[in-house]
Amino acid sequence: xxxxxxxxxxxxxxxxxxxxxxxxxxxxxxxxxxxxxxxxxxxxxxxxxxxxxxxxxxxxxxxxxxxxxxxxxxxxxxxxxxxxxxxxxxxxxxxxxxxxxxxxxxxxxxxxxxxxxxxxxxxxxxxxxxxxxxxxxxxxxxxxxxxxxxxxxxxxxxxxxxxxxxxxxxxxxxxxxxxxxxxxxxxxxxxxxxxxxxxxxxxxxxxxxxxxxxxxxxxxxxxxxxxxxxxxxxxxxxxxxxxxxxxxxxxxxxxxxxxxxxxxxxxxxxxxxxxxxxxxxxxxxxxxxxxxxxxxxxxxxxxxxxxxxxxxxxxxxxxxxxxxxxxxxxxxxxxxxxxxxxxxxxxxxxxxxxxxxxxxxxxxxxxxxxxxxxxxxxxxxxxxxxxxxxxxxxxxxxxxxxxxxxxxxxxxxxxxxxxxxxxxxxxxxxxxxxxxxxxxxxxxxxxxxxxxxxxxxxxxxxxxxxxxxxxxxxxxxxxxxxxxxxxxxxxxxxxxxxxxxxxxx
RNA sequence: GGCGCAUUGGUGUAGUUGGUUAACACGCUGCCCUCUCAAGGCAGAGAUCACGGGUUCGAGUCCCGUAUGCGCUACCA
Numbered sequence: 001x002x003x004x005x006x007x008x009x010x011x012x013x014x015x016x017x018x019x020x021x022x023x024x025x026x027x028x029x030x031x032x033x034x035x036x037x038x039x040x041x042x043x044x045x046x047x048x049x050x051x052x053x054x055x056x057x058x059x060x061x062x063x064x065x066x067x068x069x070x071x072x073x074x075x076x077x078x079x080x081x082x083x084x085x086x087x088x089x090x091x092x093x094x095x096x097x098x099x100x101x102x103x104x105x106x107x108x109x110x111x112x113x114x115x116x117x118x119x120x121x122x123x124x125x126x127x128x129x130x131x132x133x134x135x136x137x138x139x140x141x142x143x144x145x146x147x148x149x150x151x152x153x154x155x156x157x158x159x160x161x162x163x164x165x166x167x168x169x170x171x172x173x174x175x176x177x178x179x180x181x182x183x184x185x186x187x188x189x190x191x192x193x194x195x196x197x198x199x200x201x202x203x204x205x206x207x208x209x210x211x212x213x214x215x216x217x218x219x220x221x222x223x224x225x226x227x228x229x230x231x232x233x234x235x236x237x238x239x240x241x242x243x244x245x246x247x248x249x250x251x252x253x254x255x256x257x258x259x260x261x262x263x264x265x266x267x268x269x270x271x272x273x274x275x276x277x278x279x280x281x282x283x284x285x286x287x288x289x290x291x292x293x294x295x296x297x298x299x300x301x302x303x304x305x306x307x308x309x310x311x312x313x314x315x316x317x318x319x320x321x322x323x324x325x326x327x328x329x330x331x332x333x334x335x336x337x338x339x340x341x342x343x344x345x346x347x348x349x350x351x352x353x354x355x356x357x358x359x360x361x362x363x364x365x366x367x368x369x370x371x372x373x374x375x376x377x378x379x380x381x382x383x384x385x386x387x388x389x390x391x392x393x394x395x396x397x398x399x400x401x402x403x404x405x406x407x408x409x410x411x412x413x414x415x416x417x418x419x420x421x422x423x424x425x426x427x428x429x430x431x432x433x434x435x436x437x438x439x440x441x442x443x444x445x446x447x448x449x450x451x452x453x454x455x456x457x458x459x460x461x462x463x464x465x466x467x468x469x470x471x472x473x474x475x476x477x478x479x480x481x482x483x484x485x486x487x488x489x490x491x492x493x494x495x496x497x498x499x500x501x502x503x504x505x
Numbered sequence: 506g507g508c509g510c511a512u513u514g515g516u517g518u519a520g521u522u523g524g525u526u527a528a529c530a531c532g533c534u535g536c537c538c539u540c541u542c543a544a545g546g547c548a549g550a551g552a553u554c555a556c557g558g559g560u561u562c563g564a565g566u567c568c569c570g571u572a573u574g575c576g577c578u579a580c581c582a
Contacts, residue, residue: 009582044582101580112579151580169510178508178578186580193582217509217577240511240575247574277517280530284518288529307518310575314516314531327517327531337544380543409541442540457540469542 002034004208006060006067007074007197009041010052012252013260014059016313017212017242020278024239025210026065027279027301037204038067042075043196059261063275064294072204074196081191081199084229085152085184093228094184096140096150097132101187130181152185154224162220167237167303169213174220182221194218198225206234210303213238213310237303240282241310250313258315258324268383269328270347273335277328281311291334333382341375348374348387355388357395373479376471393465394479401493405468409458410495416459417495419449423456424489433482439474464488 006022008014029036038060042048060067088094132140133155144150161175184195191199197218201209209219216238226233244250250259257263264274276292284307285292285300292300316322322329336344352358362370377391393399410416426445430437442460446453457473464476464485477485 011582041582047581097580099580153580172509174508180578183580188580190580192580197582212576213510214576215582218582220509238510243575245516249575280517282517286519286521288519290518290530309511311518312516322532325516325531330531333543382543405541452540454540461541467541471542473540 002029002032002207003037003205004029004034004210005037005039005201005204005206006065007039007041007200007211008056009044009047010049010056011044011047012052013262014056015250015252015259016261016264016278017250017259019059019063019261020242020281021211021239022060022065023063023275023278024283024301024303024306027298028208028210028303029068030298031301034207035068036065037069037072037206039072039074039200039204041193041196042073043078043191043193045075048075055262059265062261062265062271063278064271072200074200077196077200077203078191080203081196082185082189084199085191085195088154088184088228089152092137092155094152094154095133095135095181096144097130097153097181097183098143098148098150099130099132101149101151133181149187151183151187153181153183154221154228156181156224162223164219164223164233164236166216166219167208167235168240168306169216169238169308172216172219174217179221179224182224194221194225198222198229201234202226202229202231208235208237210237211239213241237306239306240308242281243310243312245312245314245316247310247312255317258313258317264324264328268351268385269332270335270339270344270384272339273332274328276335277325277331280327281313282307291331329382336381336384337379341371344378345371345374347384351384351387352395355392357388357392359395369479376475376479380470390467390470393467397484397488399466401462401466402468405462405466408468409462413455413459415451416455419451419456420459420463421490422449423460424486427477427482427489428486430482433477435474435478438477438485442474460489463491 004025006018006025008018008022026036028034038057040048040053040056042053057071085094089096130153132150133153156179157176159176161173162179163171163173166172182194183192185191219236219238223233242250244255248254252259261274265271272294275294276290276297279292279297279301280290283301283305285305289300313325314327315324349358349362359366373394374387377387377394381387381390388395423442423445426441427433427438430441442456443453446456458468461470461473461476462468464480470476480488
């Protein structure tokens with residue numbers, strides 16, 4: 001039975017890279033009929049927050065990635081991790097290091113690594129040599145018993161190498177000489193990442209570890225631990241990373257909200273669309289298909305289809321039109337206009353409700369009208385937000401007029417101020433009032449007045465919706481109905497707004 | 506500094522065991538459609554497949570080197 005896990009550390013929002021890891025794990029589990037488990041790696045108690053845990057769970061739910069079994073909180077297993085480390089000490093596979101802990105701040109660490117490496121290469125000192133490694137166990141026990149603080153380090157063999165075959169990257173080798181005796185337990189007894197991961201993965205019977213490529217060097221250390229513990233080593237599949245447009249790391253500090261999954265929910269993405277986009281970052285089916293529903297995705301997915309090169313998440317920070325990857329935006333629009341209406345409806349409902357545009361009649365009496373309207377306006381929308389923003393005039397009489405639209409479609413022809421109310425009179429007299437009759441009436445009226453139909457059409461569009469763009473005008477008349485159409489054509493609001501503008505100037 | 510990984514048009518990717526004009530999607534340009542804007546249709550620009558050697562009749566595909574980028578190198582995860 002295949003068992004995989006998604007193991008985020010709850011130190012912030014759910015990063016889209018992590019979300020993709022979760023997706024790939026989930027897809028693999030579902031495809032293989034295995035289990036997808038969730039483990040919260042909250043061993044860093046200072047940085048872990050409950051809020052972050054909540055947002056991770058919410059994010060997974062939003063993407064439709066349900067997990068099996070209970071969530072495992074890594075911090076709850078600390079005792080077990082310690083016991084494993086102590087067992088390794090007792091067996092002589094790990095040792096106590098009584099070297100006093102160095103105090104280093106986060107910023108100094110990267111520099112410290114480089115400095116130490118330089119010293120090592122120029123002076124030939126081996127930072128890996130540790131005098132406590134071969135301390136007699138009696139002596140070690142005595143000092144520990146006397147209360148002297150110590151860290152526990154794994155005894156990495158002097159000679160040899162670790163080897164594993166990564167499902168994505170192929171054969172990986174690393175000489176033991178390049179691996180430091182890693183710390184398992186801090187001097188305050190706190191278990192460290194590599195230990196905890198291995199113990200928990202063993203405990204959860206994980207068969208395949210699918211995670212970011214940044215863990216590839218950790219994998220060698222972890223294999224050493226599996227071996228020391230006498231446990232079978234799982235399969236590994238490392239994923240290429242998702243990078244920023246400058247090919248740098250994608251981080252919240254530098255790039256802000258584009259990297260947070262919740263942003264996509266809040267800005268009106270359809271989960272299926274974003275999930276589809278995410279799946280295509282670093283993975284592809286061999287054919288040219290790109291639009292995948294969940295079932296298709298599950299069916300087509302395979303670890304072999306994952307590429308090795310890091311992918312760039314292409315967005316332009318200071319351009320609202322390209323605030324995130326163009327393809328993601330396109331994908332979302334594609335889903336909005338083509339997905340089954342009954343799947344879209346609940347999302348639109350939530351959006352309208354959040355903006356106080358929802359009416360209960362939409363559930364029953366006006367259900368049909370709602371469906372027709374949504375189906376009509378969704379053709380041009382890019383996000384769910386558009387239903388309450390650009391689409392506002394369809395659901396409320398209280399909507400704004402776009403300045404550019406007023407300028408272009410109304411202001412340029414002052415005669416419209418009389419023509420449109422006159423058109424309203426014609427429309428009011430219609431019976432029945434429909435797409436066809438409205439069109440015929442408008443065209444005839446235009447001819448009588450000696451004006452272009454386009455003038456009346458575009459003017460009407462702006463009067464009725466506040467916008468310069470939108471569906472075919474006669475569809476709008478039909479959807480809005482006679483009363484609202486007529487009222488809005490007679491309304492002086494946009495003209496009034498314009499006068500205000502003029503007065504202000 | 507060391508180790509590892511990667512490198513196909515602006516971006517995401519295809520390119521089967523090496524074989525004619527390097528394919529698809531997004532984006533971009535133009536045209537058609539048209540009451541606007543999309544969608545859709547058509548056409549197009551954009552890649553000496555990072556660079557340099559080599560193997561071969563023939564290399565994006567194999568080998569070596571170089572460069573660049575990224576990752577790791579912590580008593581962080």
